[in-house]
Amino acid sequence: MEPNSLEQQSLSSDFAVYDCEIHLKFRLIEEKQSISNREQLLEVLLDAFSYGADEYLEPLQVLVEAQEMPETQASPQMRRQLIRLRNSNGDVA
Numbered sequence: 001m002e003p004n005s006l007e008q009q010s011l012s013s014d015f016a017v018y019d020c021e022i023h024l025k026f027r028l029i030e031e032k033q034s035i036s037n038r039e040q041l042l043e044v045l046l047d048a049f050s051y052g053a054d055e056y057l058e059p060l061q062v063l064v065e066a067q068e069m070p071e072t073q074a075s076p077q078m079r080r081q082l083i084r085l086r087n088s089n090g091d092v093a
Helices: 003-012 038-051 076-087
Strands: 017-028 057-069
Touching: 017 038, 038 057
Parallel strands: none
Antiparallel strands: 017 057
């Protein structure tokens, strides 16, 4: 296999691996007891932010960056999933 053939294969695929970074700062009115642990807090915050600004949420700062990264830098689990997606012929579950 030629050295560039892997690069060309990933460029022609519908799937790629991305490094994503999100910085959000917003104010939120929420029940005190609903924010009791870290996982629940993250879920509540992301749900609230995904619904958008309203009288309960005030966005202050939003910064989103995503850039494609070489597949070889992804974990083995992500690379296996990428191969499954490419081999699925569009039958993504």
